Every structure is written in C-alpha cells, then in structure tokens.
Amino acid sequence: VKHIMIDLETLGVGHNVPILEIGLTMFHLPANGLPPLHLNMASKQIDVDIMDVMFRTGFCPQPDTLAWWRQQSYDPSQTVDRVSLSDALSETVRVFREFEPEFVWANSPSFDLVILSQHFDAVRIPKPWNFRQELDWRTLKWLAKQHGFVLPDGGPNHRAVDDSDRQTEILKEMLRHVRTL
Ligand SMILES: [Mg+2]
Numbered sequence: 001v002k003h004i005m006i007d008l009e010t011l012g013v014g015h016n017v018p019i020l021e022i023g024l025t026m027f028h029l030p031a032n033g034l035p036p037l038h039l040n041m042a043s044k045q046i047d048v049d050i051m052d053v054m055f056r057t058g059f060c061p062q063p064d065t066l067a068w069w070r071q072q073s074y075d076p077s078q079t080v081d082r083v084s085l086s087d088a089l090s091e092t093v094r095v096f097r098e099f100e101p102e103f104v105w106a107n108s109p110s111f112d113l114v115i116l117s118q119h120f121d122a123v124r125i126p127k128p129w130n131f132r133q134e135l136d137w138r139t140l141k142w143l144a145k146q147h148g149f150v151l152p153d154g155g156p157n158h159r160a161v162d163d164s165d166r167q168t169e170i171l172k173e174m175l176r177h178v179r180t181l
Contacts, residue, residue, distance in 0.1 A: 007106065007161070
C-alpha cells in the first residue's frame with residue numbers, strides 16, 4: 001500500500017501562515033503484517049519563494065517564528081534556488097499523480113495538511129488528496145508511547161524533507177513496535 005508523508009516548514013503557527021518548504025516522502029507499507037526493517041523511501045524537497053507565497057496568499061511571517069528559526073542549526077535563508085508557489089504545488093500534484101498514494105500522513109494533518117490546503121486554494125489548484133486519506137503521525141506516536149515505544153534520540157532538524165524522512169522512519173519503527181507486542 002502506498003503512503004506519503006508530508007512535512008511543511010512555515011513562518012508561523014496557526015492556519016494562515018506562509019510556507020517556505022514542502023517535504024514529501026513516498027513509501028510502501030504492507031497491507032497487513034510487519035513493515036520491513038529497511039523501508040524503501042523516495043523523497044523530495046521543494047523550496048518555495050516566500051515573497052511569491054506572501055503575494056499569492058496574503059499570509060505573513062510571524063516575528064516569534066522568525067526568532068525561533070534564527071535559533072535553529074538549519075538556516076533556510078541560505079537556500080536561494082526557490083520556485084513560485086504555483087510551481088511548487090504543481091510539482092506536488094505531479095508527485096501525487098505519479099505515485100498515487102492511498103494514505104497521506106502529517107504531524108498533524110490539522111497543521112501541515114490544512115496549511116497546505118490553504119496554499120492550494122490561494123492559487124486555485126485542487127489539492128491532490130481528500131480528507132479520507134489523511135492519517136495522523138502524532139496520534140500514532142501517542143499510541144506507540146502508551147505501548148512502551150521510546151522515540152530515537154535527536155529531534156527533527158526542520159529541513160522539510162529531512163523531517164518527512166525522519167517521521168517515516170519513526171513511523172515504521174512504531175508500527176514494528178506495536179506489531180511485535
Ligand atoms: Mg519540519
């Protein structure tokens with residue numbers, strides 16, 4: 001069964017905030033049974049032109065989030081090769097058409113997938129999934145921890161594709177953990 005993990009990097013919290021990066025990780029999970037120890041993943045990082053995002057959406061960076069970014073080891077302001085919001089979302093649609101994921105994960109859908117939907121609306125491109133496909137990584141994390149799962153050391157580095165890869169890797173570990181209880 002085909003799955004995709006989405007992580008966004010944004011310049012604010014809430015629903016009306018501009019995005020600057022989209023991370024997409026495509027992977028397969030067995031319909032039943034234990035996920036393999038080594039999951040094959042394909043992933044994609046899309047860096048979005050923040051000025052274009054602001055023009056298209058009207059969403060503005062939030063000072064607290066900018067201050068938070070300055071404290072991170074990863075500095076997205078060093079990335080100069082950015083694409084317009086339309087191109088970024090068209091590329092996202094292309095990835096979905098090619099891979100045809102059945103399920104769409106995020107941490108959580110109520111953050112990343114709502115914000116991404118707002119950006120699709122702003123440029124009038126239909127989003128390539130529907131609400132029935134959405135799955136919540138954070139809920140699974142809660143469940144796995146209830147069952148004794150310990151998260152690996154080291155948090156996300158906040159580069160979108162690194163985070164979507166990391167969440168996918170941990171998802172596999174959590175599923176293996178819950179499966180082998
Ligand atoms: Mg992230």
